[in-house]
Amino acid sequence: MTRSVRAPLIGVLVAAAGIALARVLAFDVHALHHADAVTLHDFVSLDRESIYNVITDIAHVADPAPYALIGAVLIGLALARGRARVALAVLVILVGSAVTTDRILKPLLAAPRYDSLLGLRQIADASFPSGHGTAAMALALCAILVASPRTRPYVAAIGALFAIAVSYSFLVLGWHYPSDVLGGFLVAGAWTSLAVAALRFADARWPARSGRRAAGRLLARVHARAAVATLIALLVVLAIVVAAVAPARAFDFVSAHTVFAVGASAIAIASVAVAGVVAAILRD
Numbered sequence: 001m002t003r004s005v006r007a008p009l010i011g012v013l014v015a016a017a018g019i020a021l022a023r024v025l026a027f028d029v030h031a032l033h034h035a036d037a038v039t040l041h042d043f044v045s046l047d048r049e050s051i052y053n054v055i056t057d058i059a060h061v062a063d064p065a066p067y068a069l070i071g072a073v074l075i076g077l078a079l080a081r082g083r084a085r086v087a088l089a090v091l092v093i094l095v096g097s098a099v100t101t102d103r104i105l106k107p108l109l110a111a112p113r114y115d116s117l118l119g120l121r122q123i124a125d126a127s128f129p130s131g132h133g134t135a136a137m138a139l140a141l142c143a144i145l146v147a148s149p150r151t152r153p154y155v156a157a158i159g160a161l162f163a164i165a166v167s168y169s170f171l172v173l174g175w176h177y178p179s180d181v182l183g184g185f186l187v188a189g190a191w192t193s194l195a196v197a198a199l200r201f202a203d204a205r206w207p208a209r210s211g212r213r214a215a216g217r218l219l220a221r222v223h224a225r226a227a228v229a230t231l232i233a234l235l236v237v238l239a240i241v242v243a244a245v246a247p248a249r250a251f252d253f254v255s256a257h258t259v260f261a262v263g264a265s266a267i268a269i270a271s272v273a274v275a276g277v278v279a280a281i282l283r284d
Helices: 003-028 030-044 049-062 064-080 084-109 131-146 152-172 178-205 213-245 247-256 258-283
Strands: none
Touching: 003 030, 003 084, 003 178, 003 258, 030 152, 030 178, 030 258, 049 064, 049 131, 049 152, 064 084, 064 131, 084 131, 084 178, 131 152, 131 178, 131 258, 152 178, 152 258, 178 258
């Protein structure tokens, strides 16, 4: 097994182990389950009539019809660039992720997770992993796969923000526990890593005609640093804006909702980590 194939296969194993660990912690460890419920409760408390339509539209971007449409666009872009293998990989990732989450893992791992804090807004037994979380991350990772080495780091940053926005939106709507989102991210990450391994194997066995791989890797390193700097700058600016608009309210909210702050941060970090790891594997 070559080094280039080994790295994504390790990614598959790590993602699979992460799904299993998240399932055990979220369902079987009472303290963590309650923290999950507290985070969801605080997300739901953010719902306002003024933002309801916006967050609903964002959440529904991961519905089956938009998912298929965006996926078709990504496949078309890959084909237009003469990358038939990548187009096939995108199809495999999108279909494999959706089927794994909705048809296999949800019914297989279904179990009640009642928490009195949620009152009448209990989450359905078959909610882990989140289908919308899986879809959002799968689209983000496929976009990274289709992107050129020069733009890939920027696409990874935008894709991570996209997955965060979709996930936060349906959490505010009370569709899933935060742990369901993490599980969905990992399902998409596992399938993308598997597809990358298959692409690497195919390229080694039947080399594609390309004479610019070394230049592409060099450009990817340069732009990766720029993309990371851009993402950090955006997050810093967002934090400054929130603090400037309502510094006392922002501080008081975080102080009073520490568990929520940790949970929301974990989702954001997981999104950036999954997108970043896939981009790094492709840069290798």
